[in-house]
Amino acid sequence: MVKTLISVDPKRLPWEQETPLHNRWHPDIPPVASVEEGEIFRVECVDWTGGQIKNDDSSDDVKNVDLSQVHYLSGPIAIPTAEPGDLLKVELLNLGCLDGDEWGFTGTFAKENGGGFLTEHYPRASKAVWDIEGIYCSSRHIPGVRFAGLIHPGLIGTAPSAELLKMWNVRESALCEEEGTPNEKTLCRCLYTRPLACLPDPKGAMLGQLGHFKAKQGNDETWDKVAAEAARTVPGRENGGNCDIKNLSRGCSVYFPVFVPGANLSMGDMHFSQGDGEVSFCGAIEMSGFLDIKCSVIKGGMEMLPVVGPSPLSVNPIFEIGPLEPRYSEWLVFEGVSVDERGMQHYLDATIAYKRAVLNCIKYLAKFGYTEEQVYLMLSCIPCEGRISGIVDVPNACATLAIPLAIFDRDVRPPKTMAMLEQLANGIKVLNKDVCLSTEGGAEAKDSRLD
Amino acid sequence: MVKTLISVDPKRLPWEQETPLHNRWHPDIPPVASVEEGEIFRVECVDWTGGQIKNDDSSDDVKNVDLSQVHYLSGPIAIPTAEPGDLLKVELLNLGCLDGDEWGFTGTFAKENGGGFLTEHYPRASKAVWDIEGIYCSSRHIPGVRFAGLIHPGLIGTAPSAELLKMWNVRESALCEEEGTPNEKTLCRCLYTRPLACLPDPKGAMLGQLGHFKAKQGNDETWDKVAAEAARTVPGRENGGNCDIKNLSRGCSVYFPVFVPGANLSMGDMHFSQGDGEVSFCGAIEMSGFLDIKCSVIKGGMEMLPVVGPSPLSVNPIFEIGPLEPRYSEWLVFEGVSVDERGMQHYLDATIAYKRAVLNCIKYLAKFGYTEEQVYLMLSCIPCEGRISGIVDVPNACATLAIPLAIFDRDVRPPKTMAMLEQLANGIKVLNKDVCLSTEGGAEAKDSRLD
Amino acid sequence: MVKTLISVDPKRLPWEQETPLHNRWHPDIPPVASVEEGEIFRVECVDWTGGQIKNDDSSDDVKNVDLSQVHYLSGPIAIPTAEPGDLLKVELLNLGCLDGDEWGFTGTFAKENGGGFLTEHYPRASKAVWDIEGIYCSSRHIPGVRFAGLIHPGLIGTAPSAELLKMWNVRESALCEEEGTPNEKTLCRCLYTRPLACLPDPKGAMLGQLGHFKAKQGNDETWDKVAAEAARTVPGRENGGNCDIKNLSRGCSVYFPVFVPGANLSMGDMHFSQGDGEVSFCGAIEMSGFLDIKCSVIKGGMEMLPVVGPSPLSVNPIFEIGPLEPRYSEWLVFEGVSVDERGMQHYLDATIAYKRAVLNCIKYLAKFGYTEEQVYLMLSCIPCEGRISGIVDVPNACATLAIPLAIFDRDVRPPKTMAMLEQLANGIKVLNKDVCLSTEGGAEAKDSRLD
């Protein structure tokens, strides 16, 4: 029997939830609940933006989203037997939507507000809304695709210790200091289009029982200190966090390091489905949802985790994949190598290689009648597989992006003649005539392909 | 009925083969054979080094390998109906070992001679030999693993046009010019440990019917010109080439752009199996082998390929996966984020994230009694999956490495207690007592873990 | 958004449910609800026995079950646009347990009360209770196995027309008339140990809005007539019905023939998991549960269904398998041929061949320390695959039973020596010491293997 440990109401604002949420990592954020090993419990989560995005046909909400507030997490949850140095085994026994809230959204942020993997190409905000029908989803904004979800938490992790938190802040600050450095000779220069990292910022901070930016509760001095130190939730780190791994789905077991007494597990950012890379950044099918969980502790088990780095805290979680992922047998695969869009050669850069593979896929599917923005959103959320196929053949890393053919309602493999391609494209263009994928600028958006 | 178009004798030197091989890309290397569309033909290939590596227990051959000679390819094969601008569909109907040569090798190059993905960690040459038993392989140098092959050509592609070749040489030279630049502030500095690219070099060049470095044939002036211009085969590029994609296996269809009349298809670098990334560089199970192939031409079909870049030649092949890949249902997965081994933060660098995931896996399996060198080689050739899971969560890219549990003869999931882990480790250590994974320095090698 | 069309309370008796249930097939049972094509709706169902079996450690309830009452179905549901001759496409969008009722049971009936596939071997009632934890289940009565559910309705179908109902009653009566015939020379004689068929019987009948055996409602004359004619729900027939096909799971689409205006769809007998054959009869993991469904109508589409037989009504549903079945890669397979347990040869009898395969598996796993009753129950509900491998090689049909290895917590493949088998068996026997699989006779049951 599942007991509901934390419940949320997706119709209420984040700071109006019964159990306070948090959107920062800090060891001093107190647990809101406690569970025994072996107990099965349910945790409900609001969507990562706390309800800022609506089920409608305008992308203005995505354009104007306040990213200082994300990600709204449920927790921390204490497991009293867990101590620093232990390993926490977390079984995701089941995941799903919240009753009455069976929809999700995929968006791209505007270049000025966070952007995404392909911001230089698709700089405007856009949004597709997905209807969830049992295990399936489909979107009125992207015709011709329907697929089974691979529900997972984009974000789940244990609380950092003070020492680990400091490690994060030091290294991320060091990176930010490089920003704007005139690095014309560096190999990575093309990637400087987005903020390098999000450093601690009290603006928008929500700290659970310590209070939040709208109305600080309790000891304001504590709030100020914690808010000033607490790490943003944007990246995945040693504690898990926002790894956005689509395979953390039904039935998987994750092994987390324990850094603070009680482990203090938090989670949120529920995705109905996601493609490897989550390329559009707001890119999975974002939704509210629940997780049914069981925890156990391996005493001293953090030693099972490999340490790679200067500190004994330099670890990462490991996990076992569950038995219920949708499986596909036919795939079409796109290759990319580490030559960027301007033709410039990079050295074994898997990020650029993957970018090329993704762009290749976008432009290929656009030949079938989709707009490029539609495919960009699609690749963010269909269960496509992004692989590092070759990482040693200097100077080119080779990345591949594989898309499952069965999710399309027509055959998108290369046809035998150009004429057949044209005919297929006309079919989708007809469907698209009445589709308004919402991007800034409205109607104009339909023709917004970049060349 | 399959006709053998090109046969090789793996017991003879590369320049003694009946049909001349080549190890460079150049439009002027003439085809050695011609096939009709729809015809089924067999192409045999020597291993990529042309027989430099032996089936023995010493890694001296790997240490002293002459990399100026690689990769020895069979071809070019002309398909007379193919013209520039067409798309060449190549079906890999079957692949296999050569009769009487059923073995392969996996190696790591010494740091001074090319190195690999983890050269800073494992700087010495090493070698594992694999026995191929039907669909399975196992190694006397790595006990406790056995798995079904996923045979594929590491390298297959069409010939470049003069224009495309020039594009390659220009951009790769530009990269090499950056080498040695004092880039202490760059984000990519940790990757400068290997040669940045391999520019054209007549040393070791073999140009098919134009002759080879041992004894140039025909017009020496032509040989000198072509050898000076011809691209090395090391990286994958617009024409396919050395992409090292493990999924180009039995039954897949690859769509190649055609740049020269006849397409001029070449192939080689046969792998019995490979993990995503081929991390140790000489890392698949390298072997001689055959491919049974059928080609067809889509007239004008290069337009089906997406163009991403400044030139209409900025394309990449796409492919459909075949139905006969070994499928596994249980996986253990390692995460890595883009913080390097020194603790330094990088910006959305998937290469570093994958490096971390690979190191995490190596150090984890080493806890079960393997040496780290054994796992490094193992990950190069077992069918592990390397994924770009998250590529947008600044500043951390998140990569994952998934290993199939069924290839091990014992359970390598995290046990419930540290004592159980110790017991398992003792089991493999016993097996390892009589194993001599060949690395430079012999016996010492067994204890060569880096900390 | 899912609307709940029919809800049940598993804590109330079948005749106390808000929406009346039914347990017979008859065209005159009126629909209790109506839905539009394309609408998504939820149907809740009680377990097939209507709550007769309890979550405890005694099998007395299984022994004394009243089978005249089964199966309690939710429905009929009318789809107003459906007419006789149409095809009704039913998408099973999702399925699951009812909140707060997350458990199930597997049983064998006593020989005197229905028995099962192996009644001659295991004549006593037994019961195993399964705890459902998210996607997984495990049983305190059968240690060492845990697996993901393959939830499905054992029974789902459209209402028969009067003509079809008559066809059923005629042919099943004809079969029953053969019962007891001294057929010593027949090939099928060994199968006469159970009732041949269950003919219409007012005892225990529940007819929806027409009333039920406890307290007939409305027009008693109508009730009497319908109860006397209405078909029992035990077998699968032309309308679907109790086919017990484990693959009617999440995401599948079933195409049902429409025999009456509105189609009148009913369903029940929810299973958390089942093995092919459902060998112990009460053999799946029986539970209450819900289905989320969407229907559409193919006008005149019954013509798409093949007709095999003397009547245009001689059809069967067809279906597409969903994408979310648990997939396994390693299987151990047992063969059986059509020679019965007494050594008597039968002619291409797949039933006997499958019986042999099942018995072979039971006796094999018993060598690992399980009791035969435990394996019998296990095979009824794990997702094992029962295949007709060869059906033409006179005189032996060959059936195979494949069990997925990953559901066991130890390796049950044949070990390399008899000593290793003994060691494994001791391991399970230790676990079994504290297990009391409930069978009649209690403690004695542990040693009840038949030889």
Place this chain on the structure above:
Amino acid sequence: MVKTLISVDPKRLPWEQETPLHNRWHPDIPPVASVEEGEIFRVECVDWTGGQIKNDDSSDDVKNVDLSQVHYLSGPIAIPTAEPGDLLKVELLNLGCLDGDEWGFTGTFAKENGGGFLTEHYPRASKAVWDIEGIYCSSRHIPGVRFAGLIHPGLIGTAPSAELLKMWNVRESALCEEEGTPNEKTLCRCLYTRPLACLPDPKGAMLGQLGHFKAKQGNDETWDKVAAEAARTVPGRENGGNCDIKNLSRGCSVYFPVFVPGANLSMGDMHFSQGDGEVSFCGAIEMSGFLDIKCSVIKGGMEMLPVVGPSPLSVNPIFEIGPLEPRYSEWLVFEGVSVDERGMQHYLDATIAYKRAVLNCIKYLAKFGYTEEQVYLMLSCIPCEGRISGIVDVPNACATLAIPLAIFDRDVRPPKTMAMLEQLANGIKVLNKDVCLSTEGGAEAKDSRLD
């Protein structure tokens, strides 16, 4: 390195092969070769008929086939360490076609000459020839399907002891004695259309080194005795034999009981692919081929095999499935229940239920433009799955037949309207216009559907 233990020349007659073949089971047939445990060896086999069927467009050879000669087997092979009571583990490391003989055939026998599963419906001989192209096959006689092979030996087994042989002969004779018995009341009467069993018969016997029916060698008295006692190879039995299990494919391990010193393993009847049931009897894609094999012995291991029956010899082999089966994700499934084509009800008869499922599939695909004979042959050899889904719901057994959708070049799921079905059917009918599936009577055959 594989050593070729037994080689054949498919262009020579069975009695002209270098190593003598055999087509009967008898303990006194001496081994023709011997192998050590762990040794890898290759065995080549002629097709089961010994070359009676030709690669042409006439089915006269199938009509007139001499079935007294089948199946031609390679072996027996002795493993000297194997003794009665041991278990012989046979690993099928690889399987394939013979070079230069890459084709196969599927046929239906005429009713007068053996018939098949559906002889009453399709009484005439027919034949389809398949071209094998690497892992794929396609047929000029059945357009629109292409699929990857699942190569396996239809027949493989150990030699029976004298005691086991006697057991076979006694029970099969008992069955034959029932033939013709006026059993109008029996449940199985509809199955009496084919010979009940094939008893020992010197006609056509080939006994390896003991000689053959064309020219007996050695001691004629021995030949006569052995030929009179030796079991026909038609059915699968306790020793394995002609089980026609499609999953005995690449990489599987089979555990055989050992009945005679040396085990004396024989094999043949190579299939490129087969559907569950091999419904047309000559129904797989029959071919010559090779097996690469490794054997090991588990001493006393026959005790691991379950005994079900009156004798300690009442056992069956068990096996582990290999990792390289073609995997499909989308399936269309046909149901059948145990009501025969005349509408007569049978009691839990899985054979009749499967027959109905097969007929349902045939008549369904015929609606797409195929002839019924084409589908009958197709179902015999595509990798379709035949399952016993429900075997307890009196009186109806429920069998299902699942066909993989990806093998068709068009979508054969039920279309949304009858008009779409008609359009699809016209497409295949056009392809079929030039196809002459060879059946007796030639042109007439195209219209030979039974109604």
